[in-house]
Amino acid sequence: MSELIERYQREFTDIFAAKSAYCFWKGRVALYAILKAMGVRAGDEVILPGYTCVMDVNPVKYLGARPVYVDIEPATFNININLLKEKITPSTKAIIAQHTYGYPCDMDAIMNIADKNNISVIEDCCLAFGSKYKGRIVGTFGKAAYFSFQWNKPYTTGLGGMVLTNDSELAENIESLCDKQLRKPSKKEVLMLAAQLAIYRALIYPRTTALAQMVFRYLTKKGVVVGSSSTCEFEPTMAPDFFKAASSIQAFSGLRQLKKIEQNIAHRRKMAELYDRLLAEKGWPVRQYDATIMEPVMVRCPVRIAEKDRALAEAAKAGIELGSWFECPLHPVETPLAAYDYQIGMCPEAEKACDEVVNLPLHPRANEKTARRTVEFINRFTKVI
Numbered sequence: 001m002s003e004l005i006e007r008y009q010r011e012f013t014d015i016f017a018a019k020s021a022y023c024f025w026k027g028r029v030a031l032y033a034i035l036k037a038m039g040v041r042a043g044d045e046v047i048l049p050g051y052t053c054v055m056d057v058n059p060v061k062y063l064g065a066r067p068v069y070v071d072i073e074p075a076t077f078n079i080n081i082n083l084l085k086e087k088i089t090p091s092t093k094a095i096i097a098q099h100t101y102g103y104p105c106d107m108d109a110i111m112n113i114a115d116k117n118n119i120s121v122i123e124d125c126c127l128a129f130g131s132k133y134k135g136r137i138v139g140t141f142g143k144a145a146y147f148s149f150q151w152n153k154p155y156t157t158g159l160g161g162m163v164l165t166n167d168s169e170l171a172e173n174i175e176s177l178c179d180k181q182l183r184k185p186s187k188k189e190v191l192m193l194a195a196q197l198a199i200y201r202a203l204i205y206p207r208t209t210a211l212a213q214m215v216f217r218y219l220t221k222k223g224v225v226v227g228s229s230s231t232c233e234f235e236p237t238m239a240p241d242f243f244k245a246a247s248s249i250q251a252f253s254g255l256r257q258l259k260k261i262e263q264n265i266a267h268r269r270k271m272a273e274l275y276d277r278l279l280a281e282k283g284w285p286v287r288q289y290d291a292t293i294m295e296p297v298m299v300r301c302p303v304r305i306a307e308k309d310r311a312l313a314e315a316a317k318a319g320i321e322l323g324s325w326f327e328c329p330l331h332p333v334e335t336p337l338a339a340y341d342y343q344i345g346m347c348p349e350a351e352k353a354c355d356e357v358v359n360l361p362l363h364p365r366a367n368e369k370t371a372r373r374t375v376e377f378i379n380r381f382t383k384v385i
């Protein structure tokens with residue numbers, strides 16, 4: 001392992017005062033490592049919110065386990081605790097607690113259910129770096145947590161993932177798994193990722209994001225760039241080169257991002273508060289959460305809008321950075337839901353959110369002007385109360 005990767009893992013661990021961290025090529029690879037090291041296998045059930053990315057479900061399917069979906073709370077988009085209780089069976093091996101958009105899950109309730117039933121909790125912190133629940137940082141509650149550093153995440157290394165754990169046995173199992181099975185990314189993949197990162201840093205700003213995303217998706221299909229997901233990842237069968245290590249370039253970029261993490265978090269908090277104020281001034285609903293329990297660090301600011309498709313199309317033309325996740329319960333819309341054991345109607349609140357929610361940029365390149373333009377833009381559409 002390179003010295004850079006070791007340093008990145010060590011510095012990441014320090015931020016959380018945790019015992020071990022392991023970085024990977026992508027977040028989904030990190031989740032796979034956790035599940036495999038926990039011994040998840042055919043016949044097991046893994047609980048997830050029905051408002052997620054299909055790449056989160058793939059590792060469950062790769063291991064032959066069954067994903068079980070739980071509907072969400074409409075305010076925080078996180079797993080509904082009462083419904084979660086109903087889904088526990090003797091086969092439940094793990095609960096994936098996804099801290100959606102940055103809102104922490106109700107960790108006391110989840111840990112309580114898990115402990116009573118001897119189930120492991122894995123925190124999905126891909127959208128929540130630095131959020132706190134009852135004063136404690138998310139990622140430190142469950143048996144393990146994982147993070148993503150893909151383009152849209154709290155910070156980006158182009159692609160990238162990290163496991164965080166305080167569990168010594170799990171850490172040993174992950175190390176032994178990596179020793180035996182982890183592959184290195186090819187030189188071509190690493191060079192392409194490095195070039196993409198340089199282009200991203202030079203060219204991607206809120207006004208150019210929509211255009212850049214269109215070009216990026218086109219080039220990914222043509223195989224010219226390293227996409228976040230390849231075509232074979234829309235099927236629940238694992239590609240031979242899936243279980244891949246992080247490159248030193250990702251570690252180098254991650255270390256740079258960690259140096260700026262406090263400013264990044266402070267900026268996200270300030271921007272989210274600004275959106276709350278600007279949206280409230282126009283009579284739009286704002287974020288609803290119990291501030292005595294949660295200190296969310298949002299990755300994007302979710303807003304419900306009646307004409308979502310039209311708003312997204314017009315935003316792209318107008319150079320407004322309007323995001324859209326999740327577009328279906330197992331994002332993106334191309335996902336063959338039946339192959340992932342999801343039937344429409346299983347999670348009505350999640351499906352409603354998919355139809356209504358757009359998200360607004362909070363990242364370090366978005367500023368007050370971005371927020372004002374974005375709110376002016378969405379105010380031309382109909383709010384959902």
Ligand SMILES: Cc1ncc(COP(=O)(O)O)c(C=O)c1O
Nearest residue numbers: 026027028053055056126148150
């Ligand atoms: C909530 C969530 N978890 C996990 C992932 C997977 O992360 P990665 O793209 O790094 O594999 C995603 C997708 O980007 C996501 O949105």
